[in-house]
Amino acid sequence: xxxxxxxxxxxxxxxxxxxxxxxxxxxxxxxxxxSIDVVEQDEMFGMExxxxxxxxxxxxxxxxxxxxxxxxxKEVRYLFAGDLLGQLIATSFGTVDLEIPLFGLYxxxxxxxxxxxxxxxxxxxxxxxxxxxxxxxxxxxAEKQFRFPLAYGNQRPYSATWTVTGCGAAxxxxxxxxxxxxPRITGVTPGRIVDLGVQDSMNMGAxxxxxxxxxxxxxFEDFGVDETxxxxxxxxxxxxxxxxxxxxxxxxxxxxxxxxxxxxxIEIYNSGKQDTHAGGSGCGCSAVTLAAYIxxxxxxxxxxxVLFLPTGALLSTVSFNEGQSIPGIAHGVVIEQG
Amino acid sequence: xxxxxxxxxxxxxxxxxxxxxxxxxxxxxxxxxxSIDVVEQDEMFGMExxxxxxxxxxxxxxxxxxxxxxxxxKEVRYLFAGDLLGQLIATSFGTVDLEIPLFGLYxxxxxxxxxxxxxxxxxxxxxxxxxxxxxxxxxxxAEKQFRFPLAYGNQRPYSATWTVTGCGAAxxxxxxxxxxxxPRITGVTPGRIVDLGVQDSMNMGAxxxxxxxxxxxxxFEDFGVDETxxxxxxxxxxxxxxxxxxxxxxxxxxxxxxxxxxxxxIEIYNSGKQDTHAGGSGCGCSAVTLAAYIxxxxxxxxxxxVLFLPTGALLSTVSFNEGQSIPGIAHGVVIEQG
Numbered sequence: 095x096x097x098x099x100x101x102x103x104x105x106x107x108x109x110x111x112x113x114x115x116x117x118x119x120x121x122x123x124x125x126x127x128x129s130i131d132v133v134e135q136d137e138m139f140g141m142e143x144x145x146x147x148x149x150x151x152x153x154x155x156x157x158x159x160x161x162x163x164x165x166x167x168k169e170v171r172y173l174f175a176g177d178l179l180g181q182l183i184a185t186s187f188g189t190v191d192l193e194i195p196l197f198g199l200y201x202x203x204x205x206x207x208x209x210x211x212x213x214x215x216x217x218x219x220x221x222x223x224x225x226x227x228x229x230x231x232x233x234x235x236a237e238k239q240f241r242f243p244l245a246y247g248n249q250r251p252y253s254a255t256w257t258v259t260g261c262g263a264a265x266x267x268x269x270x271x272x273x274x275x276x277p278r279i280t281g282v283t284p285g286r287i288v289d290l291g292v293q294d295s296m297n298m299g300a301x302x303x304x305x306x307x308x309x310x311x312x313x314f315e316d317f318g319v320d321e322t323x324x325x326x327x328x329x330x331x332x333x334x335x336x337x338x339x340x341x342x343x344x345x346x347x348x349x350x351x352x353x354x355x356x357x358x359x360i361e362i363y364n365s366g367k368q369d370t371h372a373g374g375s376g377c378g379c380s381a382v383t384l385a386a387y388i389x390x391x392x393x394x395x396x397x398x399x400v401l402f403l404p405t406g407a408l409l410s411t412v413s414f415n416e417g418q419s420i421p422g423i424a425h426g427v428v429i430e431q432g
Numbered sequence: 433x434x435x436x437x438x439x440x441x442x443x444x445x446x447x448x449x450x451x452x453x454x455x456x457x458x459x460x461x462x463x464x465x466x467s468i469d470v471v472e473q474d475e476m477f478g479m480e481x482x483x484x485x486x487x488x489x490x491x492x493x494x495x496x497x498x499x500x501x502x503x504x505x506k507e508v509r510y511l512f513a514g515d516l517l518g519q520l521i522a523t524s525f526g527t528v529d530l531e532i533p534l535f536g537l538y539x540x541x542x543x544x545x546x547x548x549x550x551x552x553x554x555x556x557x558x559x560x561x562x563x564x565x566x567x568x569x570x571x572x573x574a575e576k577q578f579r580f581p582l583a584y585g586n587q588r589p590y591s592a593t594w595t596v597t598g599c600g601a602a603x604x605x606x607x608x609x610x611x612x613x614x615p616r617i618t619g620v621t622p623g624r625i626v627d628l629g630v631q632d633s634m635n636m637g638a639x640x641x642x643x644x645x646x647x648x649x650x651x652f653e654d655f656g657v658d659e660t661x662x663x664x665x666x667x668x669x670x671x672x673x674x675x676x677x678x679x680x681x682x683x684x685x686x687x688x689x690x691x692x693x694x695x696x697x698i699e700i701y702n703s704g705k706q707d708t709h710a711g712g713s714g715c716g717c718s719a720v721t722l723a724a725y726i727x728x729x730x731x732x733x734x735x736x737x738v739l740f741l742p743t744g745a746l747l748s749t750v751s752f753n754e755g756q757s758i759p760g761i762a763h764g765v766v767i768e769q770g
Contacts (some may be wrong), residue, residue: 095558100533102559137451137694143754151594171438172622180577182538186625186759195622197546198746200520208535212550219557220433221440239518239750283519284510284533289526306764344563360635408669409535412577415732416481 098316100283101263107278108217109432111224111265111397112163116155117378118259119235120370124363130260131158137234137259137426143181148232151261152177152188155206156228159263159385169296170194170265171222174209176376177230178202178257179239180410184230194226199325202406203302203331206262207425210402213266214279221333223268228255229404230261231367231376240267240295240411253297255333255359255375262381263388275432277392280399283316283426287408291419298407298420299336299359299372306405310377313401313426314349323355328388328406330380331359333372345368358383380404388412391428392431402427405417436623436654445616446555446567447770449502449562453723454493455716456571456597458708460570462701467724469618470596475572475597483521486570489599489748490515490526494566497601497723507558508532508603512547515568516540516595516715517577518748522568532564535629540744541640541669542623543567544719545763548740552617552765553602559766561606567568568599569714578633578749585647590637593671593697593713594706600719602727616739621654621764623647625746629757633703633747635761637674637697637710641744643760644670645681647741650762659692663735667762668718668742670696672711675769696721696742718742738763 097103115130122133125159132154138149152175160167173192176199177184189196201208209227216222228348234244234286236257242248265270266279274310288308294299314320358380359373384402389399405424414420435441453468460471470492477485477492490513498505511530514537515522527534531697547565554560572582574595580586581716604617626646630639644667652658657664659682668677674694682689696718697711729735745763752758 096509096560145444145750145754146714146756171434174696176538178519179748180750181516181540182748183746183748183751183756187751187756190625190627193624195624197550197622198538198761200514200538202519212535215557215559216553219553220435220560221553221557250550284535286531286533287528408519408521408524410485410517412518412519413525416483416526418484418521423526423536 100312101186101316102219103231103280103281108266109269109273109278110277110389111267111276112160113264113385113389114155114158115382116151116261116384120258121258124385126265126362144232144234147231149188152184152228152230155261155263155320156192156226156397159239159265165194170224172225174199174212175228175322176200176205178236180368187395190201201423202408203375203377204404204406205403207427211212211284211425214274214282217266217268219324224424225266226263226268228263229377231257231378233257233259235387236376236418244274247432248372251334252371252414255298255331255372255377256370258292258362258374258379259345260378261409262385264314272297275393277389277432279427280430281428285424287421287423293378293419295409297383299333299419301407301423302341303332303336303339303403305424309403309424309426312397315399319376321349324354324401326356326397326400327351327354328400328402331375332357332405334422335372359383392429393429399430400418438650439619439654441619442556445608445618446552446604447611447614447616448727449605449614450497451602451613451723452493452496452500453600453720454489459596459598459700460629462706464700464724473685480686482570482572486522486573487566490522490566490568491668493599493601494530497603501603501734502601505530508562508564510554510563512537512550513566514538514543532612539761540746541715542744543715544762545742545765548765549612549620549622549763552620555604555606563604563697565599565604566601566718567715569595569716571595571597574714580685581597588709589634590709591673592665593669593710594708594718595638595709595714596700596712598716598720600723600746613731615727615770616768617765618768619766621647621651623762625759625761627757627759631757633752637671638677639745639758640718640760641670641674641677643762644678644741644743647762647764651739659687659689662692662737662739663694664694665689666738666740667695669713670695670743671697733769740767
């Protein structure tokens with residue numbers, strides 16, 4: 095059960111019964127576009143403002159994940175969900191109609207890792223047969239929250255990432271006769287905050303890379319494995335610069351991750367053509383990539399085992415303006431072929 | 433284990449090994465003042481700004497809870513923590529030095545209920561021997577986040593509450609030979625979002641009362657009990673107006689809670705003398721009251737069993753300014769004499 099200093103191994107691994115992704119136009123035009131369940135052309139999702147749009151997207155994704163699994167919302171005992179906005183308003187207004195007890199989570203862009211971890215712990219602990227993990231972000235709500243008004247047309251450095259408009263939802267449940275082939279969550283390595291003093295909010299990859307290194311190292315140590323144990327080690331949204339730092343730091347410790355590492359932020363856009371600079375970011379980045387790209391490959395048997403590692407940059411405009419650093423966090427989830 | 437539609441009963445109840453509270457000058461002058469572990473006269477906690485002050489307070493409270501239990505931080509496997517600020521910055525900067533894997537939580541003022549619930553589930557599930565649950569709020573950070581600059585001297589209606597400057601931390605661990613007399617967490621009823629359309633951010637008691645009613649009703653139903661089962665049913669921060677609504681709504685359903693109900697927001701200040709209007713609020717309100725007032729009474733055997741029910745109002749300035757309602761949530765934790 096407890097493995098090493100920080101990890102958990104599940105003797106009877108919970109499974110991901112179904113998952114869904116909903117995203118915006120830009121994400122639809124990216125490399126994963128054809129795999130995303132719903133690509134919404136209207137960034138407002140038919141609502142009056144961006145926050146309501148993100149809430150509507152959460153609701154749509156949750157409903158779709160349930161529908162794809164043939165599950166009624168009453169069968170879901172607990173909900174683990176979060177987003178990037180102050181006081182989690184996308185989640186509060188997005189999940190109210192589900193009428194499911196909610197654990198509101200904030201882990202910045204690592205939220206899908208935190209949600210899957212707690213969902214798996216809850217199912218494996220016998221507290222629920224089925225749970226739902228959700229994470230979302232929206233380009234326009236995030237720009238409004240963290241940066242400049244869109245109308246201002248602010249220029250962004252090449253180290254900056256582009257917040258994904260997208261939501262991913264996964265039904266995590268107990269394994270049973272009907273769950274054959276479903277990817278299994280066999281272990282987790284919850285991360286701790288790592289702060290190396292990075293202060294540039296336009297270079298969040300650099301702020302998060304040390305946290306990713308810490309959680310990967312902890313995972314290797316706790317499970318007694320190394321990079322050869324995984325078909326892919328998939329970080330959330332380090333982007334091109336964060337990836338370079340991660341590979342360098344891991345190499346210094348004797349681990350060559352070049353071929354096994356993948357980053358959702360790099361996969362989700364074609365940065366050269368889509369003007370997204372260092373890559374995608376936001377809670378929705380890893381959540382959408384999980385549902386649209388990673389889980390299908392595990393289901394198809396193309397990959398046997400991955401370390402899914404959403405990464406979060408813990409800042410607010412208040413802490414940034416007060417000159418604080420940007421601590422990072424990364425939660426690791428081991429997902430294996432069903 | 434699973435009880436009814438939403439609750440969990442712990443066969444081997446985790447215990448609250450130790451708990452600590454740190455609060456500000458105003459809270460120190462209130463009825464609970466002499467029971468609070470540390471009353472800090474400097475609202476800045478020796479730091480440069482209010483957010484750092486709240487972080488320093490979290491760190492101080494966590495350290496004190498560990499010290500009171502004779503526990504080293506390395507013994508604590510997971511941390512469940514949150515605050516009211518956008519992107520949880522009080523927690524991110526307050527807990528980094530603990531070097532413990534963190535699950536960041538946002539449940540508005542219900543956060544201590546959410547943290548205790550997940551901590552108990554984690555310990556009972558065998559995932560950890562010891563965990564730490566923390567929640568904080570600070571009057572000045574909350575006013576800055578949600579209302580007006582303090583220097584503006586804004587007037588507040590009598591329905592408004594006063595955000596508690598305070599933090600409560602509790603070490604939740606496995607019962608053992610050394611934990612005799614420690615209060616036990618015997619069950620939990622995680623709450624769901626309830627939105628009856630209240631839009632007045634100066635009357636959050638009214639926004640939260642329906643959520644408290646929902647969770648109490650669910651708790652009664654799931655465990656097959658009623659108000660006579662508890663020595664106290666203790667809401668987080670409904671205040672005078674929220675309490676009245678709660679009692680009215682419960683009475684309509686045939687439950688007279690008048691004598692058994694207690695509200696941390698009412699207990700923590702002497703509203704008449706301290707100009708706190710409807711009472712105290714904030715994550716710190718119920719967390720401080722738990723550590724300073726509730727747990728000591730359970731330890732002393734004065735109470736045998738309480739339903740601790742922190743209540744949260746889910747709003748942000750963005751959602752409020754966009755004309756959205758204020759949904760509520762309440763997480764119930766059954767705590768019994770050791």
